[in-house]
Amino acid sequence: MTEARLRRVELCAVLAWQAPGGGPGSRTSCGVPVLALCRSAAADRLREVLDATFGGRTPPVTLTGLTVRGTAGAALVDVARDPDDLLVVGAGPRGPLRRLFRPSVARYVLAHAACPVLTVPPSPLRAEYEAAHRRNSWRLPLDVRELA
Template sequence: MSRIVVGVSGTPGSLAALHRAAAEARARDAALCAVLAWAAPGGELGSRSSCNVSALSQCRTAAVDRLREILYAAFGSERPGVPLEGLTVRATPGAALVHTADDPEDLLVVGTGSRAPLRRLVRPSVARYCLAHAACPVLTVPPSPLQAELDAVHRRNLWRLPLDARELSP
């Protein structure tokens, strides 16, 4: 059975990718594998000390709990209608997804995330990494059009700008 591998983080973009991956899994009669990447506190150098074993265990447990919360937020108590596997991987998001979707028969689904120039400088694009390194087809899901409006509201609140009521009517 082929797999649809999708990266999740809990952001609106990753939830959109998760729903698209579930639709692809239903259409292809494939299993759905939701992957949440996590990192050790202090990075890899910080985790090499033997005193951090409990911290790593706590981070792993927190990642598993976070994945459960994300899947519940996406599907509620119902399941997506296909076999679902949740996987937490200790790695960077791009590497975790490419390593998990290593079969050419897999389909890797990722959200494109924010397109803001400053964010692109600070955080590397997981979608670009996956497109460059994946051994299987990659489906990128653009952000919801509502995300741009939500970002505008956040910016307005950050700068404490007044709301113009004319903007609310279509």
């Protein structure tokens, strides 16, 4: 946001979505009503995220929201076509299992974007939050006498 304010440009928040099943097979397996429902759910989710981000306040820059059907990396590259655009993506957590099943959006964008790309590393507080969450919900104390 600071970058958009300094450049005096519009900020476009993009949410990529896919139909149930995700891949190319979902193009024919879902009917029009299902796709319309998915598109509407994506728009609702983007509104929720932006409302939570700004807490009902007006953003300090011009802000637009856009939902795009497709994978995140391809959608972002498609939206930011102009060499004067700046694409900002989060690097996200990249554990070994996640790398195996989900390709890196940041890596895809860096390889394919026609504009400069700014990658933002995950917050150092994220690891602490996840560790505390795992610690508090991994094993709940269970009193076997309550089961009888």
